[in-house]
Amino acid sequence: MIQPNPTKVTPFGAVNASVNRAADLLGIKENYRRLLTTCWRETKVSLPITDDKGELRVYEGYRVQHNGVRGPYKGGVRYHPEVDLDEVKSLASLMTWKCAIVNIPFGGAKGGICVDPAKLSERELQALTRRFVNSIKTMIGPYKDIMAPDMGTNPKVMGWMMDAYGQLNGYSPAIVTGKPVTLEGTPDRLDATGLGVAMITRRVMEARKEFLSGKTVVVQGFGNVGSFAALHLHRMSAKVIAVSDVNGTVFDKDGLDVEKLMAYLEAKKTLAGFPHAEFALPGELNALGLECDILVPAALGHVIHAGNVEAVKARYIIEGANGPITPEADDYLNRKGVIIVPDIMANAGGVVGSYFEWCQNIQMHHWERSESKLELDKFMSAALAGVSQAANKYGINYREAAFVVGVDRVYQAAAARGH
Ligand code: GLU
Helix, strand or coil: CCCCCCCCCCCCHHHHHHHHHHHHHHCCCCCHHHHCCCCEEEEEEEEEEEECCCCEEEEEEEEEEEECCCEEEEEEEECCCCCCCHHHHHHHHHHHHHHHHEEEECCEEEEEEEHHHHHHCHHHHHHHHHHHHHCCCCCCCCEEEEEEEECCCHHHHHHHHHHHHHHHCCCCHEEECCCHHHCCCCCCHHCCHHHHHHHHHHHHHHHHCCCCCCCCEECCCCCHHHHHHHHHHHHHEEEEEEEEECCCCEEEECCCCCHHHHHHHHCCCCCCCCCCCCCCCCCCCCHHHHHCCEEEECCCCCCECCCHHHCCCCCEEECCCCEEHHHHHHHHHHHCCCCCCCCCHHHCHHHHHHHHHHHHHHHHHCCCHHHHHHHHHHHHHHHHHHHHHHHHCCCCCCCHHHHHHHHHHHHHHHHHHHC
């Protein structure tokens, strides 16, 4: 039985340990390391709103801009009750490396509000969102800092953000990506992260002369990332044998019809009771420990840790979530020979989709779906090629190599600016 995380590694500390390892290999000097391991700007705002009963409620919000040497800051805004400054810093830093690895002209940022969005009415959530945008209005802009969805936020929230910013600055669709399609969002952004996860999984396996067809997949987390990763892996003929969310795991050893499962969840609001499959509560079974070829953790960070890593049986782990594996667990899995595709490469399809949306917004132009799918595959394949080359050159794993590629590109840009 998998246990909760007993150790306490700070998320920003964990990311910086990887940055420092890459800096060692690249021979980057101490003064530049400081630039790469600190955030450019860390903002904390107090967000008072009036709730539906007319009472005052105050929330805490953050926007952290980690590094902008390669372009405008870019990153999502997370609404979650466990959001804190250290976590937002770690996620902002991951965005810097992610954008560099897929070679899009953005720096890294992240935002968050410490709130459980499920406990707020739609009116309260909208008021909170508008207050947040108003509080950070001088930091953001279509060429300064562009927000996007993350955990607990969605296209609807992005639409409110665009409107709140537009009230102050006029029509500016490029201020935020992942918007509703009716507001110059793109239909492709919605599943871009999950599609990118599936594309990179296929490419990584092909590079090892293995093929996706018939391989067993377990997806932990069935939100935007997990559900579309499962769907596209299923469409690429992998066998998705289990998916889980906070309420439990649905499984079928012969493979789930993910298309139908998504429709079922939409209609019933639960995975439980899906026809011809079994269901277990979180206390009865943990999806992370199931026998499979490919495990896709696609929910919160640090879910695989020293206390439960020995139960993991997958041969491949594709990090749909940001930071799902603690450094200790990562060491253990690497020693065991598990192939780990790190978050900054595996889930970068989301920000690549955002980049496509931003490009269309600033040009007031629309692309075809087929064109953006092809482009996404090109960006993901190019990222893997660069990372594989670094892995071979230094004899290191994908995570170390991804950091080497990202850190090197940011370092080169900083040096070229004369920093
Ligand atoms: N929140 C997503 C991520 O962590 C997407 C960010 C974006 O599209 O800007 O990559």
